[in-house]
Amino acid sequence: MARKQSLLDQCLTPKSEIPGSLAFAISALTWVAVIAVWSILTYGGYMQDIFLPSPSAVTAAFFRLLEDGTLSQHIWASLQVVVIGFVISSIIAVPLGLLMGTFRVVQAGLEPLVNFIRYLPVTSFVPLFILWIGIGIEQRIMVIFFGTFFQQLVMIADVSRGVHKDLLNASYTLGASRRDALLHVLTPAALPGIIDTLRITMGWAWTYLVVAELVAASSGLGYISMKAMRGFQVDVIFLAIAIIGLLGLFTDLIFRVIRLRLVAWAN
Amino acid sequence: MSVVNAAATDAGTRSRLRIKDVRLEYQTRTGKNVVAIDRISIDVPDNEFAVIVGPSGCGKSSLLYLVAGLADPTEGDILLGNTVVQGPGADRGMVFQSYTLFPWLTVRENVEFGLKRRNVPAKEREDIVNRYLNETGLAAFHDAYPKQLSGGMMQRVAIARALANDPKILLMDEPFGALDSQTRNTMQKLLLRVWEQHQKTVLFVTHDIDEAILLGDRIYVMTARPGRLKEEIVVPIPRPRSMDMVMDPEFIAVKRRILELLKNEIKDDEH
Numbered sequence: 001m002a003r004k005q006s007l008l009d010q011c012l013t014p015k016s017e018i019p020g021s022l023a024f025a026i027s028a029l030t031w032v033a034v035i036a037v038w039s040i041l042t043y044g045g046y047m048q049d050i051f052l053p054s055p056s057a058v059t060a061a062f063f064r065l066l067e068d069g070t071l072s073q074h075i076w077a078s079l080q081v082v083v084i085g086f087v088i089s090s091i092i093a094v095p096l097g098l099l100m101g102t103f104r105v106v107q108a109g110l111e112p113l114v115n116f117i118r119y120l121p122v123t124s125f126v127p128l129f130i131l132w133i134g135i136g137i138e139q140r141i142m143v144i145f146f147g148t149f150f151q152q153l154v155m156i157a158d159v160s161r162g163v164h165k166d167l168l169n170a171s172y173t174l175g176a177s178r179r180d181a182l183l184h185v186l187t188p189a190a191l192p193g194i195i196d197t198l199r200i201t202m203g204w205a206w207t208y209l210v211v212a213e214l215v216a217a218s219s220g221l222g223y224i225s226m227k228a229m230r231g232f233q234v235d236v237i238f239l240a241i242a243i244i245g246l247l248g249l250f251t252d253l254i255f256r257v258i259r260l261r262l263v264a265w266a267n
Numbered sequence: 268m269s270v271v272n273a274a275a276t277d278a279g280t281r282s283r284l285r286i287k288d289v290r291l292e293y294q295t296r297t298g299k300n301v302v303a304i305d306r307i308s309i310d311v312p313d314n315e316f317a318v319i320v321g322p323s324g325c326g327k328s329s330l331l332y333l334v335a336g337l338a339d340p341t342e343g344d345i346l347l348g349n350t351v352v353q354g355p356g357a358d359r360g361m362v363f364q365s366y367t368l369f370p371w372l373t374v375r376e377n378v379e380f381g382l383k384r385r386n387v388p389a390k391e392r393e394d395i396v397n398r399y400l401n402e403t404g405l406a407a408f409h410d411a412y413p414k415q416l417s418g419g420m421m422q423r424v425a426i427a428r429a430l431a432n433d434p435k436i437l438l439m440d441e442p443f444g445a446l447d448s449q450t451r452n453t454m455q456k457l458l459l460r461v462w463e464q465h466q467k468t469v470l471f472v473t474h475d476i477d478e479a480i481l482l483g484d485r486i487y488v489m490t491a492r493p494g495r496l497k498e499e500i501v502v503p504i505p506r507p508r509s510m511d512m513v514m515d516p517e518f519i520a521v522k523r524r525i526l527e528l529l530k531n532e533i534k535d536d537e538h
Contacts, residue, residue, distance in 0.1 A: 169337050170367035170425075174381030174432055175357030184384075188371045265371050265412045 053235035058242065061235040070224075075243060077219040078209055081137060082247075085144025085212075086205045093149050094194055097156025102186060107157065118150040122208060126215055135216035143212035148201045155201070159193030160186060192259065192266040199255035206248040282348045282358075282435040284311040284334065284468060289343035291329055302493035303329045306343070309487060309496065311436075314466045318479040320525065321489030321497075322532055327472045328364075330494070331440050334470060335361050347435060357381055360429030361438040364445065366421045368413040374424050375400070375409040381432035399427040402461055419450035426458065436468040443478070452510060455481060459508055476529075477513055480504070480521050488528045497528055 010016050035055060041047045042054035049057065065071035099106045100114075125146060129139045163186055171185045213222025221240045228236035260267065291304040303326040311317045319327045332338045334345055336355040345352040347359065360381075368377050375396055382392045400406045403423045413421055422442050429437055443451040455478060462469060462482075473479055479486050486500045504517050512518050 164365070164367075166363050166365050166367045167369065169335075169355070170361065170363060171369075171380070171384075172337065172355035173335055173357070173359060173361040173438075174428065175384045176381075177384075180384055184380075185369065188369070191371070263371070265414060 050232060050234060053238055057235040058238045061233075061239045065224075065236070065239070071243075074219055074221050074224050074240075075247070077217075077223075078213070078221045078244070079247065081140045081212060081220065082144055082205050082209055084137075085141040086148060086202060088141070089145045089149040089152060089201075089205075090198055093152035094156055094198075097153045098160045098182075098187065098190060100153065101157035101160025101162075102182070110153075111157075114150050114153050118154060122147045123211055126211065130216055140212040140217060140220075144205050144208050147208035147211070148205045151204065152197060152201050155197040156190075156194060159190050159197060162193065163189040192263045195255060195259045195263065199252060199259070202251050202255060203248055206244055206251070209244065282468070283313055283346075284436055284470065285309070285346040286330070286334070287344045287346065289330070289333060289340045289345060291326065291333065291338070292341040304333075304340075305493035305495050307489075307494065307496050308343075309499075311468055311470060312485070314468055315484045316462060316469045316471065316482055317485045317487065318471045318473060318483035319487045319489060320473060320476060320479045320529075321494060322491045322529060323474060325489045325491050326494030327489055328440050331361070331438050331470065331472050334436075335359050335438050357385060357432050358435045359438055360432050360434035360436070362422065362425045362429050362440065362442040364441040366413070366418070366425075366445075368421055368424055368428075370413045373410050373412055374405055374416070377413070377424055378405075378428045378431050380428060385432075395431050399431045402430075402464070403427045403457065417450070418446050419454055422446070422454060423457065426461070430461070430465065430467075434467070436470065439469065439471040441473055442471075444473070444475075451475075451478070456510065458482065463507055476522055476525050479525070480518055481508055481510070481513065486521075486525065488525060491532050497532070500524060 005013070005016075007018075007022070010018050038052075039055055042049070042052055042057075053061075062071070065074075096106075096110075100110055101107070122143060126143060129142045129146075133139050133142060167189055168181045168185055171181045176184065209220070210222035210225070213220040214226055217223040217226075221244055225237045225240035228234070228240070286307055286309040289304060289307050290302070292300055292302050294300055307330065309317075319330065321327045329338065333340050334352065336352050336359065352359075369380065372380065378396045378399055379392055382395060387395070397406075400409055403426060405420070405423055405427060408416065408420065413424070416424070425442065443454050446454060459482065471479075471482060480502055483502050486502060488497045488500065489495065490497045500521060502521055504512060504515065504521075
């Protein structure tokens with residue numbers, strides 16, 4: 001029996017689809033609302049500039065830093081730290097995580113240690129990293145690495161554990177060797193999960209950026225917001241936060257596209 | 268009980284499947300020892316369609332996994348020809364109950380998987396794959412991904428994938444168990460047609476008695492856990508078989524016999 005649902009009904013039914021245009025409109029409305037509240041608070045004089053700068057003040061800060069060339073320099077510095085730290089971490093964590101989820105020996109050897117380190121606060125290691133590797137870019141990369149690597153390892157091990165054993169068994173009965181099963185069955189089967197893990201941990205890498213640049217940095221978005229704090233340039237702090245958010249959104253988009261293209265079979 | 272026959276040195280029995288005094292014991296997580304299979308001996312004649320039926324949990328699927336080499340028997344041996352089965356291999360193809368197609372490969376690539384592992388040249392590969400796609404009615408779907416297929420279609424691909432490898436024996440673990448009854452009938456017909464063409468030794472596990480009689484030359488009835496061989500029944504129904512035969516007196520007689528055996532099994536189990 002076909003019952004035509006009203007739009008309101010669709011919106012209130014759990015897990016029911018809504019038209020794409022409506023979804024887009026609602027998303028846009030959220031942003032408009034945030035900016036509206038922000039404008040009312042600042043232009044309406046409810047909050048002082050020193051606590052909450054107005055949208056136009058942040059925009060002005062953007063153009064100011066853009067014109068003197070420092071903004072692109074700081075964005076580049078931060079991007080380098082996050083991307084290098086994230087890539088090194090992923091290159092090691094993906095294969096190692098797959099092995100950890102596949103071989104009980106590797107799991108027994110690594111899991112207790114990894115689960116211990118995973119809960120250590122990254123911030124408390126910053127002084128140690130400075131002591132061990134100095135105050136160059138390596139130290140900042142190390143913070144990103146430390147913040148993402150152990151999380152990636154555990155999540156990718158879970159992904160690999162989730163691959164159904166009968167999939168491997170089927171490949172054996174077709175003549176696959178253990179190596180074949182690992183390369184041609186386990187790895188492709190785990191790929192969607194791996195990409196999802198990378199996407200989530202990329203977001204975490206961005207959140208560690210400020211921690212990495214709080215101490216001993218001389219460039220980067222975390223650094224300018226730190227420096228701005230000392231001069232009470234709240235508009236610059238907001239600018240730095242907004243740019244980190246936008247860069248995060250952008251990298252997220254990249255991973256979404258990769259997932260759609262690379263593992264279309266899973267969608 | 269069947270007796271392991273001594274004429275195993277015949278040239279014609281080079282790929283004969285013999286299960287000799289196999290026992291399978293395993294430990295549960297709570298540390299309890301469970302005997303899944305207790306001393307089973309089966310000698311499957313070459314090129315026969317052999318079916319194992321038994322109450323659920325009787326170890327019939329475990330027996331199939333042992334023949335596939337995906338698990339090791341606690342005692343006893345499984346021989347294919349004159350070699351003892353040690354680990355899985357391409358000579359024993361298997362169709363699983365769960366859907367085990369590789370979701371990242373198209374239908375064609377799935378069927379091609381075993382051939383690729385065995386380094387069959389591309390041209391030959393294509394010919395073989397096309398042949399089996401045609402035989403199983405999949406030609407139109409060769410570019411589809413498993414996710415786009417229905418359950419019955421997926422099991423067709425699984426059958427084509429196993430056969431394309433030209434195994435000495437085909438193992439089937441309740442392959443149609445998850446399908447609706449109409450699709451199951453279609454698949455049984457398809458399997459009969461394909462098998463009557465290739466005449467390969469098949470070891471087929473099911474709990475569906477009609478399916479067992481319709482498909483099998485020989486039916487091994489197992490007891491409840493621990494699984495033992497209760498009786499070996501030769502199905503006296505001529506081939507080619509068809510769905511209409513389920514009403515034939517021979518069919519009903521075999522069915523009554525199996526039901527009787529299994530009914531006793533459930534009684535035995537109660538005390």
